[in-house]
Amino acid sequence: MKLSRRNFLKNSAVASALAAPGIWIPQSRGAWGATLTKGEPIKVGVLFSLTGGLAVPEEDSTLVMQYAIDEINAAGGIAGSPIEPVIIDAKSDFSVYSEKARELILRDKVISIFGCYTSASRKAILPIVMQRDNLLFYPTCYEGAECTQNTVCTGPLANQHSKDLIPYMVENFGKKVFFVGSNYVWPKESNKNAKIWLKNAGGELLGEEYIPLGDSEFGPVLNKIREAQPDFIFSTVVGASDIAFHRQFKQAGFSAEDMPIASLTTGEIETKAMGAEFGAGHFLSAPYFQALENPTNEKFVDGFLSSPYGKNGATHYNMAETYNSAYVFKAAMEKAIENHGFDEVTSARVREACAGVKLGADVSPEGETWVDGDNFNTWLVPKIGRCKSDGSFEIVKQADEHVAPDPFSIYPDAGSCKSNGLVAPDGSVRVDVI
Amino acid sequence: MDFSSIAFANSLILGLSIASIFFVAALGLTIIYGTAGVINMAHGEFIMLGAYTVYALQTFVGIPYFLCIPAAFFVVGAIGFAIEKSLIRYLYDRPLDTLLATWGVSLVLIQGTRLIFGSDPKYVQIPSFLSTNVEAGGLSLGAFRIFIILMALGLAAAVWFIFYRTDFGIKVRAVTQNREMAASFGINAGQVYSFTFALGAGLAGVAGALFGALNIVLPTMGAGYVVEAFLTVVTGGGALMGSAISSFAIGELQSIFALITNSTFAQFLIFVVIIVFLRFRPQGLISASGKRR
Numbered sequence: 001m002k003l004s005r006r007n008f009l010k011n012s013a014v015a016s017a018l019a020a021p022g023i024w025i026p027q028s029r030g031a032w033g034a035t036l037t038k039g040e041p042i043k044v045g046v047l048f049s050l051t052g053g054l055a056v057p058e059e060d061s062t063l064v065m066q067y068a069i070d071e072i073n074a075a076g077g078i079a080g081s082p083i084e085p086v087i088i089d090a091k092s093d094f095s096v097y098s099e100k101a102r103e104l105i106l107r108d109k110v111i112s113i114f115g116c117y118t119s120a121s122r123k124a125i126l127p128i129v130m131q132r133d134n135l136l137f138y139p140t141c142y143e144g145a146e147c148t149q150n151t152v153c154t155g156p157l158a159n160q161h162s163k164d165l166i167p168y169m170v171e172n173f174g175k176k177v178f179f180v181g182s183n184y185v186w187p188k189e190s191n192k193n194a195k196i197w198l199k200n201a202g203g204e205l206l207g208e209e210y211i212p213l214g215d216s217e218f219g220p221v222l223n224k225i226r227e228a229q230p231d232f233i234f235s236t237v238v239g240a241s242d243i244a245f246h247r248q249f250k251q252a253g254f255s256a257e258d259m260p261i262a263s264l265t266t267g268e269i270e271t272k273a274m275g276a277e278f279g280a281g282h283f284l285s286a287p288y289f290q291a292l293e294n295p296t297n298e299k300f301v302d303g304f305l306s307s308p309y310g311k312n313g314a315t316h317y318n319m320a321e322t323y324n325s326a327y328v329f330k331a332a333m334e335k336a337i338e339n340h341g342f343d344e345v346t347s348a349r350v351r352e353a354c355a356g357v358k359l360g361a362d363v364s365p366e367g368e369t370w371v372d373g374d375n376f377n378t379w380l381v382p383k384i385g386r387c388k389s390d391g392s393f394e395i396v397k398q399a400d401e402h403v404a405p406d407p408f409s410i411y412p413d414a415g416s417c418k419s420n421g422l423v424a425p426d427g428s429v430r431v432d433v434i
Numbered sequence: 435m436d437f438s439s440i441a442f443a444n445s446l447i448l449g450l451s452i453a454s455i456f457f458v459a460a461l462g463l464t465i466i467y468g469t470a471g472v473i474n475m476a477h478g479e480f481i482m483l484g485a486y487t488v489y490a491l492q493t494f495v496g497i498p499y500f501l502c503i504p505a506a507f508f509v510v511g512a513i514g515f516a517i518e519k520s521l522i523r524y525l526y527d528r529p530l531d532t533l534l535a536t537w538g539v540s541l542v543l544i545q546g547t548r549l550i551f552g553s554d555p556k557y558v559q560i561p562s563f564l565s566t567n568v569e570a571g572g573l574s575l576g577a578f579r580i581f582i583i584l585m586a587l588g589l590a591a592a593v594w595f596i597f598y599r600t601d602f603g604i605k606v607r608a609v610t611q612n613r614e615m616a617a618s619f620g621i622n623a624g625q626v627y628s629f630t631f632a633l634g635a636g637l638a639g640v641a642g643a644l645f646g647a648l649n650i651v652l653p654t655m656g657a658g659y660v661v662e663a664f665l666t667v668v669t670g671g672g673a674l675m676g677s678a679i680s681s682f683a684i685g686e687l688q689s690i691f692a693l694i695t696n697s698t699f700a701q702f703l704i705f706v707v708i709i710v711f712l713r714f715r716p717q718g719l720i721s722a723s724g725k726r727r
Contacts, residue, residue: 053654055553183698211697216649216658217455219448219579220692220700226574227441243555243650251576251648253567273555273650312554 036111038342041084042077042333044069045104047115047125052092053214056239057269057318058117061139062087063309064319065114068326071303078333079342086110094124101125105132111333111347112137114325117318119143119186126150126434135347137329139322141264143189144377144407147417147433150347152354153377154328154369155321156287158186158193159409161264164382164399165285166197166234169262174231175203180221180245183210187236190264192410194234206230211237216244222252225259235263242266243274246282256281267316268392276391287380288320288366289393297365320365324378327364328371331357351376355419369402375417377405440572445693446686451579453685454586455645459659460666460677461589462638468672469610469630472522472532476540477663478656480635483510484642485651486547489556499560499647503585506643507636514635518628526627540656547653558646582644589637593674596633606630669708671718679719684708 036042046065048058066085073082086108090097097116104110105128112135116122119142129136129150141155169177177198181187191208198205206228209221225233237245242265249261262283268290271279290301300323304310335353336345355373369380379402385393408414408422415424421431463477474480487509488502497505517539525532564578597603608616609626617623641659649655666684670676684704691700712718 051548051553051654053657055654056555056652059553209696212701214658215697215701217452217688217697219452220445220689220697223441223444223448223693226444240555240650240652240655243557244648247557248576248648251565251567251578253569253574253576269554273557275557275559311552 036081036342036345039081041082043084043086043108043110044329045101045108045110045113045115046085046087047090047097047100047104047113048088048117049092050089053239054090054092054117054121056273057316058090058092060269060312060316060319061114061117061322063312064304064315064322065326067304067307067309068323070307072326072330078330079337081342090115090121094121097121098124098128101128105129105134111135111345112329112350114139114322114329116140118184120184123434130432130434133346133348135351137325139325140318141186141321143186144405144409145189145411145414146407147375147422147430149419149421149431150351151376152325152328152332152351152371153405154325154371155318155378156380156382157377157405157407157409158190159406160287160380160382160403161190161285162194162197162234163403164397165262165264165283165384166194166203167201168384168397169232169234169260169283170198170201170203173260175201176206176228176230176232177203178206178225178228178230178233179208179236180225180233181208181210181236182213182238182241184213187238189410190236191234196410211241211245213241214239215241218245218248219252222248222254225254226252230259232259233261235261236265237263238265242270246270246274246278250278266387267318268314269312269316269318271387271391272314276387276389279387279391280389282387283396284385284387284393285382286317286385287369287382288317289383289385289395290315291385291392291394292366292383294361294365294367296362300365315365317366324359324364324366324369327359328354328357331359352419372405374419375405375407376419377407379404441693442690443573444575445689447573447575448579449686449689450682451575451583451685452689453682454579454583455648456662456666456685457586457678457681458582458589458641458644460663460670460681461593462634462636462641463660463663463667464634464670464672464674464677465593465637466631466634467667468674469606470522470526470627471529472526472536472631473529474634475533475537475660476517476543477634477638478658478660479540479543480510480514480638480656481642481645481659482547482651482653482656483513483543484639485558485646485655486551486556486642487639488558488643488646489551489651492559493556499558502558503640503643506639508639510639510642511632511636514638515628515632517635518631522631523624523627544653544656551653553653556651558643558651560647564647578647582648585640585644589640590674590678593637597674602626602629665704665708667718669711669718671721673720676718676720 048062049055050059069083069085088100114137117140136151138151138153144157179191260282266284301315332350332353336349354371358370361368369378381399383395384397386396407417415422421429422433423429466472466474484506487506491497491502566577567574568577605621605626609623613623666677666681670680688700688704691703
């Protein structure tokens with residue numbers, strides 16, 4: 001064959017097309033992984049929304065993350081290297097979340113990402129995190145029903161969240177309950193769990209209503225509640241809607257004494273935002289409250305509020321969970337460095353090292369917690385707080401012992417989540433279940 | 435009355451309340467769109483500014499809530515006046531550009547508010563007697579919601595009076611019908627537009643003062659209300675009466691749909707109804723008379 005320009009181009013195009021898989025796709029998932037160099041800062045991504053509808057409470061997550069990183073760096077960093085946060089504003093836009101997650105992993109080569117508050121944003125970035133075998137620290141409550149090899153969660157799962165709250169409310173206020181939630185995946189899954197606890201406690205579900213996310217018109221729901229006359233309300237309304245709900249609840253003549261709202265989300269930041277009189281008397285289930293009395297929490301609250309990051313004037317469960325995730329990361333990094341050497345640490349090895357990491361009562365403001373070695377969620381002690389007239393909470397009940405996280409508690413047929421994947425009852429293993 | 439008819443009556447009353455919220459949200463937009471033909475994308479942010487004005491006056495000056503409402507009118511009206519004088523008046527002949535420009539203004543207002551007040555949520559305090567419920571024979575409605583209904587009626591009457599019983603109103607209607615002809619009769623059309631825009635902004639400020647008590651006060655709170663406002667104005671056709679009728683219809687339908695189904699599905703049904711309606715009557719219920727520039 002005569003070597004002409006056209007033939008050359010054609011042949012080389014075919015050749016490169018054939019060679020392409022070998023060139024462009026690395027043999028293992030870890031080939032993209034960030035590598036660390038001794039003496040250089042350890043880069044982590046901080047991916048929360050600072051603007052838009054999710055800025056409350058994601059801005060607080062960013063601030064407390066910066067506070068925790070400063071604290072760790074001031075104490076000498078990790079094996080002598082400081083942590084360097086790459087802070088991103090995801091603008092409450094799910095496409096920005098996934099785009100920025102990709103940038104953090106490929107361009108900034110972060111070893112882990114701390115990020116997301118909603119399940120929607122988590123599900124938006126997980127495919128990218130899994131594809132690049134990076135690691136996501138997800139520092140808030142969520143519904144479960146996921147089993148990946150790339151996440152560590154420091155907040156309560158649905159099965160831990162309302163386990164004590166529902167029986168407590170039934171015992172103290174009566175059997176009849178009305179469910180109100182925001183219309184997305186977390187409230188619906190949480191309510192499935194709550195129904196199980198309610199059945200066990202002998203309660204009766206009078207009605208179940210979902211409000212569009214971000215909506216502020218609760219008139220029709222309140223009319224239905226007035227007609228149903230429940231003994232208490234179980235709420236999974238989130239964000240700005242939650243504040244509107246509590247305000248309109250009182251304005252419609254309901255009182256917390258006769259019909260309290262038992263919520264999974266109405267914490268210190270929400271009661272501060274709605275005006276304490278509207279939150280007073282209602283209940284919250286969370287592993288952390290600003291009012292917890294222990295030296296670690298006092299140090300955390302004082303330290304944070306007097307730091308440049310404490311401008312919003314409160315600490316709440318979501319912040320404590322984010323703060324803890326930084327310390328889980330630190331402990332896991334140290335373990336991974338010890339086992340593999342500083343230069344050989346990858347995201348996957350950090351994940352592996354997270355198994356069983358225990359934060360003592362001297363580190364964790366909410367008291368001792370540890371990461372489950374199978375599903376990488378957190379063992380914690382759910383507590384029930386009642387909002388006082390100044391917007392702070394008093395702890396009215398605390399679980400006797402740590403409650404195990406179980407992401408598939410309401411789907412026993414799916415199997416159980418182990419470190420290598422979701423093990424079905426028949427023994428088959430599925431990885432990357434989201 | 436039996437049980438379900440009480441529930442139905444209650445939802446009709448509530449529908450009136452939802453309608454009044456829609457109407458108050460849409461009033462300022464109606465005036466600005468109906469008169470000047472400006473599609474004001476910053477309308478939601480004027481509402482937000484109204485809420486922040488009340489918050490600031492309550493927190494830093496200690497003015498009682500009822501005085502904050504007129505204060506919000508004048509503060510936001512003045513801001514609207516300034517924006518009209520410095521930006522909008524150069525764009526009256528370019529409707530598409532006003533759309534972009536007012537959208538830009540909305541971004542500036544959101545970020546400016548965030549810089550001044552921070553992005554953590556605030557709230558507006560209301561007198562405790564408005565935080566009660568009024569009941570009569572099984573029927574009930576919150577006192578504050580009744581207050582909003584009364585405010586909606588009052589504002590509608592005031593706007594009607596301004597437009598149909600004052601010299602300014604005659605000038606506005608003249609300019610709306612034919613700007614050049616009105617100008618040739620010695621009416622200062624530019625000034626009429628400025629004051630109309632300021633009036634619309636001020637009414638949005640009043641809406642913000644009311645909604646701040648019902649909802650959360652955030653730099654981004656306007657986004658939700660601007661959708662309601664546009665729905666009302668587009669369905670109504672841009673005239674005051676049109677907005678009144680469309681907000682009444684939307685409020686009642688939403689309340690009844692929510693009673694029969696649920697709040698999420700009710701919102702979906704409302705959108706479907708409006709889309710079908712606009713398919714057959716794209717100009718809205720009562721289209722503003724006169725020729726557009």
